[in-house]
Amino acid sequence: MYRQGLTSISAPPEIYNQICKQISLNATIESEITSTQTVIFSTVRPIGFLYKQIEGRTALRLALKQMIYERINETTGEVQYFLTLETGYRFGKPPVYVITDDAEITAARYSEYISLTPYSSFQRKETTFIDKATGRRYVMSYTYDGSIITFNQFSKNVNENFDLPEYIKSVIYADGDKWEQNFHVIQAKWREKQEADIAAKKAEIQSRKDAEAAERKRKAAEKKKAKEADQKAKKAAERKKKTNKSTYSTTSVKKTIKPSKPTTEKKKKEENISDMWSNWAKGK
Numbered sequence: 001m002y003r004q005g006l007t008s009i010s011a012p013p014e015i016y017n018q019i020c021k022q023i024s025l026n027a028t029i030e031s032e033i034t035s036t037q038t039v040i041f042s043t044v045r046p047i048g049f050l051y052k053q054i055e056g057r058t059a060l061r062l063a064l065k066q067m068i069y070e071r072i073n074e075t076t077g078e079v080q081y082f083l084t085l086e087t088g089y090r091f092g093k094p095p096v097y098v099i100t101d102d103a104e105i106t107a108a109r110y111s112e113y114i115s116l117t118p119y120s121s122f123q124r125k126e127t128t129f130i131d132k133a134t135g136r137r138y139v140m141s142y143t144y145d146g147s148i149i150t151f152n153q154f155s156k157n158v159n160e161n162f163d164l165p166e167y168i169k170s171v172i173y174a175d176g177d178k179w180e181q182n183f184h185v186i187q188a189k190w191r192e193k194q195e196a197d198i199a200a201k202k203a204e205i206q207s208r209k210d211a212e213a214a215e216r217k218r219k220a221a222e223k224k225k226a227k228e229a230d231q232k233a234k235k236a237a238e239r240k241k242k243t244n245k246s247t248y249s250t251t252s253v254k255k256t257i258k259p260s261k262p263t264t265e266k267k268k269k270e271e272n273i274s275d276m277w278s279n280w281a282k283g284k
Contacts, residue, residue, distance in 0.1 A: 022167040027129040039119040041066040063088045081110040
């Protein structure tokens with residue numbers, strides 16, 4: 001079953017009695033149970049984020065509540081004790097998708113929980129009824145402490161609209177909307193504050209993302225600049241190396257000119273008588 005929504009009003013006991021009278025005339029009452037309810041564990045805020053598709057919708061948040069009940073069925077007189085775990089999957093805003101698990105416990109175990117819980121007990125009467133005109137199933141809860149009346153509508157179809165029967169609205173709005181107005185004003189303020197908080201968080205997240213993106217861009221620019229400078233230095237070093245190698249090659253191929261040996265003048269041979277006659281003969 002899916003809980004489609006709820007309406008809570010703060011009204012005196014006579015309003016509750018009038019609503020009960022109208023329900024008995026226009027609806028089929030399935031059960032009337034008076035229970036003493038005690039909370040053992042509760043998380044008002046979600047305890048984590050859950051990204052999961054449930055009936056085509058993505059559940060965003062998860063909250064838990066654990067309670068114990070002493071239930072007295074006014075029709076049969078039966079007394080039962082239950083340990084209940086209520087899991088609420090939030091889809092951004094209330095109402096929520098709620099799964100309730102009940103485990104029946106003994107009276108001794110119930111007494112043990114009562115002795116350990118830090119919360120105070122409160123009494124509540126739950127009336128489950130089916131509207132004869134629409135066939136919709138409702139649970140009306142009346143909390144004696146504070147005279148709070150809460151209507152929950154349950155259906156098998158997840159997308160069914162939430163609405164109260166006209167005979168209940170006629171009692172609630174008999175004197176205008178003063179009984180429900182406080183609830184709506186408080187809820188409107190709460191939602192307005194919630195949306196403002198969400199907007200502020202989104203702005204903070206976006207600002208942080210922008211700052212991180214700017215920092216990444218700056219580091220990338222510095223890295224690119226350093227890389228370009230490194231490549232420029234490497235190219236300059238390569239050019240210098242090539243220039244030095246070319247100069248070395250040019251000087252190494254040049255032939256070394258050996259200095260010529262000084263010519264030594266030959267000493268003239270002294271002319272003797274034989275040479276004299278030989279030279280005279282050549283002249284002839």
